[in-house]
Amino acid sequence: MATVVLMPAVVADAEDAVLTSWLVTEGDQVTKGQELAEIETDKANVEVEAETVGTVGRLIGSAGDRIAVGAPIAVLLKDGEDASAIDAALGVQSAPEADEPAAPLDAADAPATQPVSGTPPEAAQTSAHKPGERIFASPLARRIAAEHGLDIAQIPGRGPRGRVIRADVEAAIAAGKAEPEAESAATSAAAEPAAEPAAASAAPRRAEQVSSEPVPDAGGAYEDIPLTGMRRAIARRLSESKATIPHWYVTVDARLDALLTYRKQLNEASPVKISVNDLLVKAIASTLQAIPAANACWNGDSIRRYNTVDISVAVSTPAGLVTPVVRGVEKLGMSALAETTKDLIERARDGKLKQKEIEGGSFSISNLGMYGVRDFCAIINPPQSAILAVGAAEQRAVVTDGEAGVATVMSLTLSSDHRVIDGALAAEFMQALKARLENPVLLAL
Template identity: 45%
Template sequence: MPINILMPALSPTMEKGNLAKWLKKEGDKVKSGDVIAEIETDKATMEVEAADEGTLAKIIVPEGTQDVPVNDVIAVLAADGEDVKAAGAGGTASAGGAPSPQRGEGAGPAGGKAEANSHAQDRADQRPTPQPPSPLPNGERSPPQAAGEGAKAPANGRVFASPLARRLAKDAGIDIARVTGTGPHGRVIARDVEQARSGGGLKAQAAAAAAGPAIAPAMSDQQIRALYPEGSYEVVPHDGMRRTIAQRLTQSTQTIPHFYLTIDCNLDRLLAAREDINAAAPKDKDGKPAYKLSVNDFIIKAMAIALQRIPDANVSWTEAGMLKHKHSDIGVAVAMPGGLITPIIRSAETASLSSISAQMKDFAARARARKLKPEEYQGGTTAVSNLGMFGIKDFTAVINPPHATILAVGTGEQRAIVKDGKIEIATMMSVTLSCDHRAVDGALGAELIGAFKTLIENPVMMMV
């Protein structure tokens, strides 16, 4: 029987993608695990692996096609021993109908590469598979849902979820049985797990996440012509990344009550320590140092340790309750063509400065090439945005949900300061902490930025 290859979901929030390139052509033999295509999302270019063996009978969606919906049939695979021409003709005829899922389980974001069937079962399974209600923090049960919405647990206690959702839940340490499903007949799908991780898994929140925030309507063609003379501009269509940034930051400014705390840090000790550490770095056989630390590496480390010292600030707000994170997973804003992305240094409080430096160099290179994996830029507990290299003295940054804070870092510059009643010259850096007032109050935010300042001004404390 021909096997339909579906457009995979390469992240829990992906709805469409661009089929950038086919790496196999019609008639080619395909083995399980072979990379058959490259898919572009709004953030990255990902490879798609085959889940089955056979012959590529028909390519339905040609390379270069944009905005291909998740779960659409993009190609047909003829199984071993099957007539390739017949399989290709059958696949073409059925492309517009309900796709038949491939066998096996998708690798999804947690594996870095998505198998071609990663979300087939998110839509294909039409059996009645309701889901139990999500427990609330105080031990109460959520109200019963209407019939057909996943209110009742199956009699055998089985939880119905897609393979990708199960994989994501396992990697995130989430009990899949506590996640409310919004897929067909209450099935738990990848979007539900992602929402459970950031928002408690309540059905109302999942619905809100699916709907997305309202964005102010754009100017009409008539309004544009009235404001700007014809020929004085060109229209550059928005790509997926720019639309995603607009949606998320609009959501942030409309739903998160921001407040800001600014403090100045003396960098003199840090700069001296950085120079000493870089000078002592071991050399490879070509005479190149094994590492070269940047000021930003120290900033990431200081923020990570500060969150451990002020654990009440290492949180995410959800309607169900406060998520108190055990580790400091620091997102770092990286500029890339058409926007920015925040790859995450996981457990940065335990990482060495040289390790942070190496990770950031790798992340920055792959981010600009759109080669980051979804698990490398999704989640995190806070973020750092550094515009100091552009000479910006200070600024405020918009919080990136589900974070409760973000640190905006300005340039280090020589300023006149008063020390022991005397005016001296010191290298100072202004930083501004944006806080979600629902999760971090003013005094708590002041403790966090104060702990950060202490570490920056006494960098030896980061080594112990």
């Protein structure tokens, strides 16, 4: 049977992604693992790969379309199949069972065969819920409704089979805010005389700006830059992180002279240039192995502790911050770690990361030392519980055994989720990390 390629859910709670470009055309023969399309997700531009061998029978959607997660974007035909197999495959894909929504659409909030951009809200079919009826709603819609004290059963859904999606909840929230405003406006209109025409004409403009950010003075020149999907996601995720995660900060200063000597020795033998950041990543992995309680994340009703060390490395790109994951750092030698990290960083800047390369991770590192930044506090990347902010390595006056001297010192600040890593554990982690940086022979143990 023909294979339907679905829009992947790269990020938790994602409802859609932008189809950036097609890398194949209809009629092309493709192999397993071959890139079919580029998509823009909340975190990065990633490539969608073919999971089977076949012929491209149909491409669904055009470059620039915003398509729901779980919706079909292509159909691959097997040998001997013709165009009739395409409709059959799509028919199966969009036909749910009598009492359950189609499994591939469990994460989607739009009809399976329609790009989100092609379904205007005003044209969408909504469905009211009957008493005792099972309510289908996306996890994100349920969470937003709960945060605003709304009963999900009272919100009509426009998704498949009346499924409640984020747009339905947001519309209900907006309607709830509009009713008091309308009542207030009606009361004011009855109590006050009619306004002058000039004032009346200005009212709509003020209404448009109620929920907007402060705008520049009219006399100044400025440009409004439209938000990309990634920039919107960065704003949403980091705002949620600061609002919902109790951040706890611990800072230490580490002397790096021994580490820099160690790095020089490594680079004399390594086929790949090893950076200070590579050594920091390795030191973090060694520390997390020594203190496994810090290699964990908040999981609602439990704390999830990881057995491997997967570290996200923050990379600045023109589109925004991307965090590819270096997996199994504890098992990598320094040359392999440097090569892996370099490859991930280059492809992150080129927008060529794969979906699996930006998922997961238990810890993050953000390095601004190359910009001369001495120290800073980073925001935790949920659902992780910690991120290390790395400042510049610089020569500073130090005192050793009562004698003044000069040493290369780096300031390191750990931002941790206090629900998982409390103050004592954070201090223990930073003490162990500092010990490894100042005595790098510990990295080999």
